[in-house]
Structure formats: C-alpha cells, structure tokens
Amino acid sequence: MLKVAILGGSGYTGSELLRLLLSHPQAKITAVTSERLAGSHVSDVFLNIRGTGLVYEPLKPENLIKKADLFFLCLPHKTSQEAASFFYNSGKKVIDLSADYRLKSAAVYEKWYETPHKFKSLLKKAVYGLPEIYRSEIENASLIANPGCYPTGAILGLAPIIGTNLAEIDSIIIDSKSGVSGAGRNPALPFMFSEANESVKAYAIASHRHTPEIEQELSLMSKKKLNIIFTPHIMPMDRGILSTIYVRLGNSASLSTIQNMYRNFYKSAPFVRVLKNGIYPITKAVKGSNYCDISVFLDKRQSNHNTLIIVTAIDNLLKGASGQAVQNMNIMHGFEETAGLASLSPSP
Amino acid sequence: MLKVAILGGSGYTGSELLRLLLSHPQAKITAVTSERLAGSHVSDVFLNIRGTGLVYEPLKPENLIKKADLFFLCLPHKTSQEAASFFYNSGKKVIDLSADYRLKSAAVYEKWYETPHKFKSLLKKAVYGLPEIYRSEIENASLIANPGCYPTGAILGLAPIIGTNLAEIDSIIIDSKSGVSGAGRNPALPFMFSEANESVKAYAIASHRHTPEIEQELSLMSKKKLNIIFTPHIMPMDRGILSTIYVRLGNSASLSTIQNMYRNFYKSAPFVRVLKNGIYPITKAVKGSNYCDISVFLDKRQSNHNTLIIVTAIDNLLKGASGQAVQNMNIMHGFEETAGLASLSPSP
Amino acid sequence: MLKVAILGGSGYTGSELLRLLLSHPQAKITAVTSERLAGSHVSDVFLNIRGTGLVYEPLKPENLIKKADLFFLCLPHKTSQEAASFFYNSGKKVIDLSADYRLKSAAVYEKWYETPHKFKSLLKKAVYGLPEIYRSEIENASLIANPGCYPTGAILGLAPIIGTNLAEIDSIIIDSKSGVSGAGRNPALPFMFSEANESVKAYAIASHRHTPEIEQELSLMSKKKLNIIFTPHIMPMDRGILSTIYVRLGNSASLSTIQNMYRNFYKSAPFVRVLKNGIYPITKAVKGSNYCDISVFLDKRQSNHNTLIIVTAIDNLLKGASGQAVQNMNIMHGFEETAGLASLSPSP
Amino acid sequence: MLKVAILGGSGYTGSELLRLLLSHPQAKITAVTSERLAGSHVSDVFLNIRGTGLVYEPLKPENLIKKADLFFLCLPHKTSQEAASFFYNSGKKVIDLSADYRLKSAAVYEKWYETPHKFKSLLKKAVYGLPEIYRSEIENASLIANPGCYPTGAILGLAPIIGTNLAEIDSIIIDSKSGVSGAGRNPALPFMFSEANESVKAYAIASHRHTPEIEQELSLMSKKKLNIIFTPHIMPMDRGILSTIYVRLGNSASLSTIQNMYRNFYKSAPFVRVLKNGIYPITKAVKGSNYCDISVFLDKRQSNHNTLIIVTAIDNLLKGASGQAVQNMNIMHGFEETAGLASLSPSP
Secondary structure (H helix, E strand, O other), rough: OOEEEOOOOHHHHHHHHHHHOOOOOEEEEEEEEOOOOOEEEEEOOOOOOOOOOOEEEEEOOHOOOOOOOOEEOOOOOOOOHHHHHHHHOOOOOEEEEEOOOOOHHHHHHHHOOOOOOOOOOOOOOOOEEEEEHHHHHHOOOOOEOOHHHHHHHHHOOOOOHOOOEEEHHOOOEEEEOOHHHHHHOOOOHHHEHHHOOOOOOOOOOOOOOOOHHHHHHHHHHHOOOOEEEEEEEEOOOOOOOEEEEEEEEOOOOOOOHHHHHHHHHHHOOOOOOOOOOOOOOHHHHHHOOOOEEEEEEOOOOOOOOOOEEEEEEEEOOOOOHHHHHHHHHHHHOOOOOOOOOOOOOOOO | OEEEEEEEOOOOHHHHHHHHHOOOOOOOOOOOEOOOOEEEEEHEEEEEEEEOOEEEEOHHHHHOOOOOEEEEEOOOHHHHHHHHHHHHHHHEEEEEEEOOOOOOOHHHHHHHHHEEEEOHHHHHEEOOOOHHHHHHHHHHOOEEEEEHHHHHHHHHHHHHHHHHOOOOOHHOOOEEEEEOOOOOOOOOOOHHHHHHOOOEEOOHHHHHHHHHHHHHHHEEEEEEOOOOOOEEEOOOOOEEEEEEEEEEOOOOOOOHHHHHHHHOOOOOOOOOOEEEOOOOOOOHHHHOOEEEEEEEEEOOOOOEEEEEEEEEEOOOOOOOOOHHHHHHHHHHOOOOOHHHHHHOOOOO | OEEEEEOOOOHHHHHHHHHHHHOOEEEHHHHHHHHOOOOOEEEHHHHOOOOOOOOOOOOOOHHHHHOOOOEEEOOOOOOHHHHHHHHHHOEEEEEEEOOOOOOHHHHHHHHHHHHOOOOOOOOOOOOEEEEOOOOHHOOOOEEEEEEOOHHHHHHHHHHHHHOOOOOOOOOOEEEEEEEEHHHOOOOOOHHHHHOOOOEEEEEOOOOOOHHHHHHHHHHHHOOOOOOOOOEEEEEEOOOOOEEEEEEEOOOOOOHHHHHHHHHOOOOOOOOEEEOOEEEEEEEEEEHOOEEEEEEEEEOOOOOEEEOOOEEEEEOOOOOOOOOHHHHHHHHHHHOOOOOOOOOOOOOO | EEEEEEEEEOOHHHHHHHHHHHHOOOOEEEEEEEOOOOOOHHEEEEOOOOOOEEEEEEHHHHHHHHOOEEEEEEOOOOHHHHHHHHHHHHEEEEEEEOOOOOOOOHHHHHHHOOOOOOOHHHHHHOOOOOOHHHHHHHHHHEEEEEHHHHHHHHHHHHHHHHHOHHHHEEEEOEEEEHHHHHHOOOOHHHHHHHHHHOOEEOOOOOOOHHHHHHHHHHHHOOOOOOOOOEEEEEOOOOOOOOEEEEEEOOOOHHHHHHHHHHHHOOOOOOEEEEEEOOOEEEEEHHHOOOOOEEEEEEOOOOOOOEEEEEEEEEOOOOOOEEEEEEEEHHHHOOOOOOOOOOOOOOOO
16 A cells, blocks of 8 residues: 555545545555644544544655655645755655646646745656646656636647647637635635525636646647636535636547547546537536546637637636546556546536 | 516515515515416515415406506516517506516527517617616616626626726636526426535526626626627525626736726616625625625736736626616606615625 | 614625615615725725615714614624614614614623623613514514524524424434534635535534524513523535424324414414425525415324424525515514515525 | 336436436346337437437337336326336236325225226236335345325435334325426426426425325335325426425434434435535435435424424436336346436536
C-alpha cells in the first residue's frame, strides 16, 4: 500500500481526497493536516467520513516526511509553494492541488496571483496533471500541478480541435457555469445559502485567475500564443461545471468529421465520453464521478463563418480537483488509472 | 376600471397575470379561461391567489367578447392566432403572450413554428411589445405581440450598442441561463425536480425558437440582416434569466463611454437599471419584479479586437412575460407605466 | 406620512422592512442605521432595493430622535434593550423585532438569553405584537415586542384550540421546518450553500430560545402553565416555516367542528386563511406574502385518544418578522391593517 | 459471479440498482426490463450509467427465467405480486422492492392498497428485509420484501427502545421529511421543479401506505398491537429522509443509558451509526451511501413525563430502497454485507 498524506484537509478538496483514498485499493492515508482542526477526528468534522480513526495534525514537514511517500497539497496558493519544494526536495512525490506550479512562467504567476514565486526552478520540473494530455509525462513526474476546475473542463473541450487548422484561435469564448462548492469552505456572504440560492451571476469577467492557465495550455497545443475570453458564473447547485465553448472555424468541416476527431482523440481516455450526436451533457450525470462528458455542435447560420459549440460537463471537486489528483497518483504509481475512481454518478 | 380577461389561465404566465392584475389600481379581471379547469375556483388551483371569487370558464369567444375591453392571451402558439384575430376584429385590445404575432415575416414564423400562419395581414398591425424600444407604437396599438423571455433580456442588453458603429454585428453570441419555470407548467420528465435539480444543461443549440425573434429586432436596429448565436441553458432555480452577451467591437471605445451610452439610452426607462461600473447583475435582485439589470464589461486582452461583454438579468415570468404584458397595458391605456408593477424583489 | 426609522438595517429583517416600507402608502423611511455599513447607499448593499437615496448612518440615538416618530429595531437581542428604552422614554413608538421584550418574566429571559434584563419595568408596557390575538392592545401600544418567526406559526396554529376543553395541554409537540434565511445574514459554516443545500437537519432540541415565548403565550391562552416540545429543523429553501403540530384531544369532537372553530376564530383576520378540508398548506403559497395558511387534520387511529394535527405555513421574514412589524405599525396608527402588505405570493 | 436481473429498470430504484450492481464484485447484471424502453440502451436512458452494453428488454418471465438466479423486482405494487410468485416458484431468489409482500396480513394489504392479494400463502414465506432486525432470517430467505423508505428510517430509530419497558407505545409520533426522489420518476405536477422547489408540505396525514408497515414491525417488536401517528413531508432536495420521532417514556432513564442501549443494539450493524451525544444527523452526510445515522435526545421539560426524541437520517433510494436490496442480496448469498456498498457520502 502506498502511504499518502493530505496536507490541508479541512476544505472540500481535502475531504473529497479523504473519501476517495479511504476506499482506494492501493493507497493508505497516513496523515492529514489542519492547523485549525489539529486534534480533531476527521469523522467529527466531516460527518460523511466514517470508519477511520484519522486525526488532524498540524503541518510540521519534518514530522510528516517519514509518514508518507506521496503528499497531496490542498493548501492555499502561496503556502503551497514552499511545501511542494520541501517534499519534492526530500525525494517524495507531490501532487499540488493549488495553483502554485501550474503556470510555467513565474512572471505570469506573479502578475495574476500578486505574490512572488520563490521556487522558479522547480516550476520547470512540475508536470501539468491533465492525464488526457500529459499521461506519459505524469508517469515519470515527481511534482504534479493538478489543474484548476475551470481549466479542466475548458481544455478537455478544446484539445481535440485547437491544434488543427480548423480553429480560429483568436475567437475562443468559454462561458462556464459552476456549482457553489467551487468557492470553497470558508464562510463568506456571497456563498451563503440565502444569497447564492435561487440566483445566478457572472463574476471576474476578464480577470479570473484560471484564465492564464487555460491560455498556457491552449497556446502550447496550438503552437501560438493566444488569449481567450472566459466568463465564469456561479449557480445554485453543489457541484458541477458546465462549459459552453464557442470557436469559429476557419475551414469548413462537417459535424460528423469533428465528432470523429473528438472520439478518436479520447479513445483511450477512460474518464472522457464524447456523447452521441445531439445529446447534451448534463452536470448531474457526472456529479460524484470522475467523468467528463463532451458534446459538439455546429452553428452554420452566420453568413461568413461557422462556429463550433462545445459543451463539457465535469464534477468540479472530482475531475476538476480531487478525482483528477487520484487519477494522477494512479498513473504515477502504475496503478490501474481508474483505481478508486470507478463510482458512477448517482441518479438522481 | 379597465375590464380585462385572461385567456389561458392555467399556466405560470396566466397565474402571474392573475396575481398582478388582482392588485392593479386601474384594471379589473372579469374573466379567466381554461378548458381543463373550467368550473374550478382560481384560488383552489393556485393556493397563492387569494381574495378573489374568480372561476375558470371555457374559452367561448362569443361569451367573452362583452365581458372585457382588453384580452390577455396566454394560449399556446397556433391557438393564439385565431383568438387574437377574433378579438382584434371585434374592436378589442389584445396582448398576446404567445409567439404568434412576434415575427413580422409569416415565412419565418412558418419555418420555425412548423405551422401555417392564417392571419398574415394582421401581422402588420401587431406591435412588438418591448416598451423600452417601441413605447410610442405601443401607445397606439390594438394588438401587442408580447416578447419572449430570452429575447427580452437579449434585446435590452444589445439595443444601446447594436445600431452604433461599434458593434460587429456578425459576432453576437448570447449565452442565456434560465430558471425552470420557463419550461411551463405541463409535467414533463426533464423538468421534474429530481431531474432538473442540482444540474445545468444547454439545449436547443442553433435551433431555439426565440432565435429569429432576437434576430428580427436586432436586424431592425442595426439596419442590416444579421444572425446570432444563441445558447439557452436550464438551471436549478424557479425564475430568472441571466444573459451573457459577447459582441466584438469594430472601433475602439472606452468602457465609460459605453456605460454612458447605456445609461443615456435607458434614462427614461423606469424598469431598466444600468449598474455601476464593476457590479454584476444577479437574478435574485430582479426575481419577483419587473426590472431588468444590465452591466457592461470590456475585454481588451485579445490582440486584434476588443469584446464587449454585456450581462442582463430579468425575471422570466415578469419582465420576460406577464409583467411586461401589464407594462404594455399601462402604456396602451395611458396609465402610469409602473402601475401595479412597483414591487421590488424580496431579499433573499 | 408617518416618519419611520429602521435601526439595524444590514440584515434580512431590516432589508425586508426597507422593501415593504418604501412602497407603503402612509409611511416614509427617514433613517436607516448600520455601524458597519455607515455611509453606504442602501441600494448598493441590497441590489434588490431601488429608487431610493437612503444611506446608512451610525446608530446615534440623539441624532435619530428627531428624525422619526416610529422606530423599528432590528438589532441583536441585548442591544435592543437599551434602544427600545431610550426611544420609548422619549415618547416615540417602538416596534422591537428582537427578543428583548417578548418574555414577560425577566427571569425567564435571563435564563434563556443568558444576559441580564436591564429594563424590567418596561417589560410590563410591551405588548406582544401578534395582531390576531392582541389587536386591541396593539392599537394603544407604544412598545411592541414583535414575535419570533417560529412562535408566530406555532401560536396561530394553536390559538383556536388551546383555550378550549378539547386540548390536552401537556401533549403539545411542535415540529417546525424553516428555510435558511431564518439564520440571518452573518456568514457561518452551517448556512453556507454547500453545507445547507440538499440536506435537512434538526437542531436545538429542547433548547431553542423560541420555546419559552411559545409557552408563555399558550399558557396565557389556556390559563395554565404549560410546557411544549419544540423541534426546529433547517431545510434547503430561502424562506418559509411549516409547523406540524400535534395535540391530543381530551374530549371528542368532529373534524368539521374543529374546522369551524378555526374559521370562526380567524374570521376577521385578513392575513390568516383556514384551508378547505383536506388541503395541505404549502410554504410556497405564502412565500413573499404576509399570509398564514392553516389546515387541521384528525388522526383517530389510536385506541385511547384522538390527535389533532395542525399544519401552518408562513413566510418567516414577513408574517414571521418584518411583515408582521408593518402590520403592527398599521394597527398602532389606525392605517388599513393590510396597507403595504397586500402582495400575494408569486407562483411559482 | 451471481447472475441477477432487474425487473422494472426505468425508475430511480431500478437505476440505482443498476449503478450499484455494475460495480459489485460478486454480481453480474444479466437482464434489465422495461416495457416502455425495450430496445433502448440503459446508458442512453440514464446518462450517468456508463461502461455497459445493457439493453432494456420486455418483461417476459419465461425468457428471463434462465438468465438469472436472483431477481430484483422494481415493479409497481400489484404487478409485483405475480412476478414474485412466478420466480419464487421457479426456485429463484427474489428481492421485491414493491410493497406487495411487506404486510403479513393480506387483509391489511388489501385495505391500504385497495387491491386483492392473489398469493396469500406466499406472504408467509416472505422475509421483511431489514437486515439490522432480521439478518438470520434473510440468510435463509428466498423471497425478500424490501422495506419502504419511510419505514426503514422509522423502524431503525425505534427498534432499540420499542421492546423495552421504557417506551409508551401508544405515544409514538413519526414526523418524516423526504427529498423529492421518493415520489418516483413519473412526471406529475406536484413534483415538477417549479412546484416542489422552495417549498415544503405535509401530505397523506393519517393515510400514508407506509403506516401499516411501520405498525406491523413495531407491534412485533413490542409484542403488542400498536398504532402510530405518521406525517410525511416532501421538501426540496433530491434525496434523503430525516425522521424526527417522539416517544413518551413510561419509566425514567438517563440519556446516556439510552444512548448505550442504541449503541449496543447496533454494535454489529455495519451501516448504522449512533452519533455522539448532542450531534444531529444530517441527511447530506448519508446521501449517496447506505448508512443510517441516529441520534437520541431527551426532553424532560414536561411536568408529568419525559419524551425521547430520536432523529434518523437515511438516503431514501439507498438504505431506503436499492442499497438495502443489495445488502439483502449480500446476506442471502454469504457475501460480505458491505460488498458493493462501501461508498461514503460525498461532501458536499
């Protein structure tokens, strides 16, 4: 059994990691940290977590180092920088769920996160943990930068088309709709039930921190630096992100040709499903699972261009965070890619 | 007191008209129809409706003709065609909440609604009932085609910019998010609580019937025939439509210039509010009211063009249907435009 | 126009008072206070509030005293004690929405609220502001203790039966289900969307502070000191309280006899509706309104006793708080009891 | 691998059985039926179900008989009578999720379900499939009557106390709050999103069909025929039942004594957890799992009696239906009781 530690286990990505890893056939949680909750039983904090005697401990790297071989970091960005460096340099495997090692350019990181990056050389070692794109790099990685929730849905939706001659890369608009759990577990007025329920709003237009992450990956795929328009929305449900993505096509192609490109691109990806023609992804069908559903549509009603409309659905806490982290662990350690992740979404 | 009748009072637009008109200072409901519910007391069918002895009656035009001077039609499209014609030709005022008289072109109507239009000449007499655009025509109209819910939010968002030299009119993308009440009151699996709750989905991509309605009005404003990309979504809340609208700008303009254009455009519109810079519309702040909140944002991150992002929020059953119908009635009859419509949205 | 001030206008009872009073035909808001929000425009804090230039000011009694004739106190309990005393002693009318003047016994108050009562003599002057019970006292009152949300639904459900020889007064169980807005507007983990959504829980069993308030009023009505069993629950909706109340009957009576007692009891109460036989109250039909719906049922399946089951539905922020406060104002000042409160609940 | 068939796979209990059994280590689904959906792929009907080629077939017993060794019946009551008899008499194991074999008395069944029971002798062979009570009978059973959702939560809450000398058995009141999925998957107005959302209501007071089922089991445990008061409520969430149960105590006992009785009673039940003193069950912590959380409270405020208040939480579709059915299968076939059921509830 692989010994794993979860650093920062008081939030939703931490609690979902706890849940997933407690029933993982090849991993065993040996430590979970929280400064605020140190001394508390995990199952007293999260009533859904049962059958474990795990107790929160403070994050003391020197105590933790011997306890585990793989460290999941569910720490705030900036805090994660140093922890990742410490465990990486101690020869441990690290999967960082924060944003600290996602952006290859320290300058871009420092601009968007408004804090210095103190481990610039380590940025080069980090592998962006999107298995459908970087599976072979992940196999050999020691430091995984686990993708953001919005980027996961957006990049998976665009990857099959972005590097082709079809996509007009300066035309990409990503309109994403997220459940409230994406805002985390710290109490704040906008995410109170009475404020968030029965409402939808856009936020962070042209300024969301996931923007440069999406742009970095799409630029790599298209081999040209590009910018996107990204509008996140918050809506009254616990989980799920639906991304509706608009791309103009510079060359004509039939919908079935494009659907085949998508099916082919993901033919060996166990967690991505390209839906049948005309079927719309629904977040409820991926909720509680590590799956990503994708469907593509073609709007040919404009006189001077066709537009591809791609819709993707993920669970923001699973494929968009903790599930993907476990998927990365599986690939890093040669486990079955779906180990511990086979749960289907309940209905309803 | 103006005597009004509601034809088709068993659905949500009918029940909201009932609610609004029961407390209107200058109107009195004299009849409400429903074939299925004929003989039932309105307040037994809708427990929220109180203090009235109104009883449903079947829709017999010859009986109804003497009972009222204004007829609100909440009938299915196609059924509404004939009813509107009958009451119009009898010299009555008609506000039709169906789609039957919204499209000026019978051919476009017949294509999208897949049914013949039997009263083509009457199409010319109908006024599209969006008061912020057609107030003076509404004052003199006898037949109002009350706008669809999505078109109301979309057109109000684009009206101030569409006729200027700023908007690239072939670039318009409208991504709308609607509460479930937009689907009406007929039981159907996708709108069951257990299916629609905790989920979001897109639907009718490139094929929603509100598309030609939006295109007609924007084409008139821009004086060029245009097509839009329109993607509706259904999300788990009772009411509200948030529309996120993307338009490329062909000429550069500052955000504050554009905001001023919007404020100026709506300066005498009592139900439209252009929010302060940086404030996002939220559907919860318009729910239960006839207001439309609008905010504009500018994304200048693309190398070759700027994009205006307009966000509008309305209550789909009020400004998007029954509230707007009452607003039209007020204008047609010289009442205060806000009469019976002054309610603010509750919080929360 | 009656000049009114709202002290403590940053929470939901305050914002609902703002909304109701802004459209009240005989009242005018002349001041609204909040220490934290002092200087902010009300309509910037609550996006639903429009058409007013009101600005929050700090609570300085000496400044406020000249501005208004009636003071609504939406302050935390304990803070309200002194404010009520000050304005009352200055000859002003006071409607206190806190718990500070609801309990006639200072000892009971001090036990349940764990704080001293510093104005014991004023307790005697306060009138419990439940108009269906104390209308004539309210007409002449200067200090109204506006009832709690749970007590309103519970007492209205029991008032017609409690003083009769039918009810076994030691058998009363009140099982109440409340929307989340009852928890107020201060951020706290249990009321975050991601925690409260898709869940229901009981809380404060045998220890909720509304217990002695219900007991006081029922004891007065039954002329015997009694204790109740009261279990509040929190459930995932914005507003509404459904109370399911169980009372054993010591003497037999038919359901229709009891229904008639209820109808007779409330025959002149404009906001209470006793539903037809077999019809269940639903909170959605009172949401956004000042109404209370009541229905009674009789379970005769036990061998040795019959049980009356009473179900009541109110909107916790309106009939359970701010709406009732306006109703009290109307009665105190000889306005129409329903002035400013005639809105029906929307559907859906 | 045990070959199992699901008869009636178009509803929620059927789809949850599909989901659970597809990943069960010792069972293999060999057939699933639906008249209406015959010929459709399961994964086209339920988008959450993936990775299976299962296709619905019509319910033809003679075709099915060879395909499986265990038959799960998710058929409507009445229809299930005959199917259970057929497969039972063919020597197969049957787990019937309908109500047809739950009531030992055909007369009681016929009264409450208003239909004749045509297989009265088979009633005697059926075992009530509540493993925490009837584990040893289930081990040897060939026909399991899988309990109703409300009875599961109610009986588990009362079992430890009902047979003692503490409970006054004529005083039991069960006030249950259920998510909407309990109403099934057939479209009907009251369960439409726009009707059920943002609302709570009681229904079927003194007349719900789960009443005699609860009474039968409690009577057996207490060895006296008893009647209960049972009030179900429907509330706006997908899943979960919280039952708040009131029982007068005829003898005094401390809370900790009673808590110990509960812990002892369930000490070998893998799916029942008695919570720590003062901790309230929340349905969200059992949603998506087969667990039942229980907590007990003591109200000693009445002068003449103490009341035990028991709160239980289950997922109505899992421990209340399909999960329990799988648990029964496990016990019948000597599998690990938790096989295929170990999933914890996600958070949030």
